[in-house]
Amino acid sequence: MAEAQDIIRMQGIAKSFPGVIALEAVDFSLRKGEIHALMGENGAGKSTLIKVLTGVEQPDRGTIELDGKPIQVRSPQHSQELGISTVYQEVNLCTNISVAENIMLGHEPHRFGSIDWRKMNELASKAINRLSIDVDVTQPLGNYSVAIQQMVAITRALEVLSAKVLILDEPTSSLDIHETDLLFAVMRNLKKEGIGIIFITHFLDQVYQIADRITVLRNGKLVGTFEAASLPRVELVAKMLGRSLTELNAMSKTRSQEEENKEKQTLMEAKGLGLTGSLDPVDLELNSNEILGLAGLLGSGRTEVANLIFGVDAPDKGSLTVCGEKAERFSPLESLKRGVALCPENRKAEGIVGDLTIRENIILALQARCGWFKFLSRQEQDQIADKYIKLLGIVTPSPDQLVKNLSGGNQQKVILARWLATDPKVLILDEPTRGIDVGAKTEIQKLVMKLAEEGKSCVFISSELEEVLRISHRVVVMRDRKKAAEYAGDVDDQTLIHTMAGEL
Amino acid sequence: MVQQIKPFFLRYGPLLTTIAIFILAYITGGQMYPAMQKPQVFFNLFINDGSLLLVSIGMTLVILTGGIDLSVGGVLALTSTASAALLRMGVSPYIVIPLMICVGVGFGSMLGWIIQYLKVQPFIATLMGLFFARGMAYIISLTSVTITNDVYKTLALTPIYIPFIPRAYVYPTTLVAPVILLVAIYLSFFTRFGRTIYAMGNNEQSALLMGLSVARTKVAVYAFSGFCSALAGIVFSMSLLAGYGQFATGMELDAIASVVMGGTSLSGGVGNVIGTLFGVLIHGTIVSILQFNGTLSSWWTRIGVGALTLIFIGVQSLFYLKKKPSQGQ
DSSP, X not given: OOOTTEEEEEEEEEEEETTEEEEEEXXXXXXXXXXXXXXXXXXXXXXXXXXXXXXXXXXXXXEEEETTEEEOOOSHHHHHHHTXXXXXXXXXXXXXXXXXXXXXXXXXXXXXXXXXXXXXXXXXXXXXXXTTOOOOTTSBGGGSOHHHHHHHHHHIIIIISOOSEEEEESTTTTOOHXXXXXXXXXXXHHHHTTOEEEEEOSOHHHXXXXXXEEEEEETTEEEEEXXXXXXXXXXXXXXXXXXXXXXXXXXXXXXXXXXXXXXXXXXXXXXXXXXXXTEEEEEEEEETTOEEEEEOOTTSSHHHHHHHHHTSSOOSEEEEEETTEEOOSOXXXXXXXXXXXXXXXXXXXXXXXXXXXXXXXXXXXXXHHHOSSSOOOHHHHHHHHHHHHHHHTOOOSOTTSBGGGSOHHXXXXXXXXXXXXXXXXXXXXXXXXXXXXXXXXXXXXXHHHHHHHTTOEEEEEOSOHHHHHHHOSEEEEEETTEEEEEEXXXXXXXXXXXHHHTOO | OHHHHHHHHHXXXXXXXXXXXXXXXXXXXXXXXXXXXXXHHHHHHHHHHHHHHHHHHHHHHHHHTXXXXXXHHHHHHHHHHHHHHHHHTTOOHHHHHHHHHHHHHXXXXXXXXXXXXXXXXXXXXXXXXXXXXXXXXXXXOSSOEEOOOHXXXXXXXXXXXXXXXXXXXXOGGGGHHHHHHHHHHHHHHHSHHHHHHHHHHHOHHHHHHTTOXXXXXXXXXXHHHHHHHHHHHHHHHHHHTEEOTTTTTTHHHHHHHHHHHTTOOTTSSOXXXXXXXXXXXXXXXXXXXXXXXXXXXXXXXXXXXHHHHHHHHHHHHHHHHHHHHHHHO
């Protein structure tokens, strides 16, 4: 029970918000030198638990012990002082000032009353070298990739705040494979030094790669804490979802039946489509009722393909034909008129408008297509909104809810609804399931498959192979801003991985 | 080598552009009007634009935090009028000057407090501050108040000759702005206060999470701007030997234009006070050229400054666009 090596012990934590019980009697413990994965669907209570631990929220009930002593975390600053630091997916540092400042600021060395820059740079390099990465600390942080920025954030947590507990909140979401490996190497080193790490992620693979123990939350309740080695993956997913995996398996079967139904008709054709400096000429063909998977690593050119087809960037090579008509002008509005829609990768920055309601968000693209002066009556708007809320199963008390108050999965559905409302023939989905929980992922995948059955064609871009393979009829692999290969939907993931890595 | 030069230009490009434009404008002026080649013309830039430089220094720090201070011209008018009125009542200048500085700091702190704790937009809060301060100046006196105090006269009219340059001089009041410039450089590059300004200008939430005292810094920045405006008011009233509510009408906009010409981004976090110095010097050079010409309307200053400010905003976004891809990867 009371293990001496526990750094953090939270017991009976409860927290409710108006109308929602976010946490109900949750126990959680973290050992010294342990990587502990915290898993659960969106809304399971992970964030709230972390917020309680870092002092953003005060628990209604329950106790927190740090090194065996009861503590009360009053604020994020206080939690940092106690040695509990968090590194978020969106790195909370300042990109305009130097790496050294980002590490040292607030605890910078002084000489004769002014900042001792030389010493600060020295201390910062020494600190970041501890993670065995090579960074020029005098450069502005913005010159480095997100991965390095995360390392800097970790360095700050360890060096300046001498953290004993490190919380990594979705750290790998925007990293590619190599960067993730680098982060994991760092995590393993820290583990050896006795630092306790709470690791929050949606990637099952990564959990099994690195975590010692797994705690699963569901609907604000503790499902249990398990040794990673003795918990089969299927069981973990089942525990997170609270239901069996038969649904997932059933899906792939419907697809293979669907495949028999072959009435091919080319809907969209790109010939040598390219943009100098962005994408080498690519040939793509998209048939009706088809889902075309676009696989590749981060930066392989997946998003660039989507941007060219949708007209975000105008291609300077090749041609694009949609429904037999050759595209002359390239802009998102022209694409909408052609019947092409794009759900962009970066949901927060490019997709939703958080301060508008669900209804307004859904209407946006339709309004743009109709022109600014054609008036959609409130009644029509409500009808459209209600239709899609029902169709996509968006969980909300009313269409007038602000989108920023929805969970990630529901936000994604709102964007999907926005483009569906324009009744596109071709739907490009760029990472539609990124950062949302397993349940919502499955729902989105099902939706996409249903849309294809109903006659829409989809280009489905995802960095999760499993997902691409499950729902695509054909898969195109991108590498180094080129089309590397094209496979039928029944290709195995090993082949894909090798193609992506450039070994085939 | 090339790899080192590129980041250097990306980082200091806007500042170098400003300096280059100043030199170009100055040389062009000298070519057109040989009288402009006299060294004294250069020092006149500091004599004439001392107040603008003071106000712009305070403005730079405010803009670096991502805010704006529209009250500067009003505070200048208020302190100039109030000090003239107090001097006429026979109060010693050694009391008046510190008192006016206190008024400026107090006024700025108040605006900073309203912005930080009542969450009022800086634009609105300082616009109200502008109306209030200028209004108060008119309450004190509807007409210009002349200053006859001897200390003021001495400070305003005693030339200080520049060593090694014959017949070139400045006044004691001219030195205030360069000294404050040095203070601002020190503050912004060598203190936690200054670095916090940069950090919060980039991302206030992050600065807060880094444990920096964002609230205190924000109030202090507006207080510093109030301090600069009060100093500018004193310098202004000394050089004109008068105080008047109509002084420095629209100076807040000249200051913002100078700050932007100096390469500071209105979105915060990018730029520095050295650039602002050159922004102000460009402003002064345009004014000088027009004066030497003598036939052109003084409104050409505004047109020139307007055009240059637009060019600078264009240059800035070019640099920003160039920088962006490296941030993406």
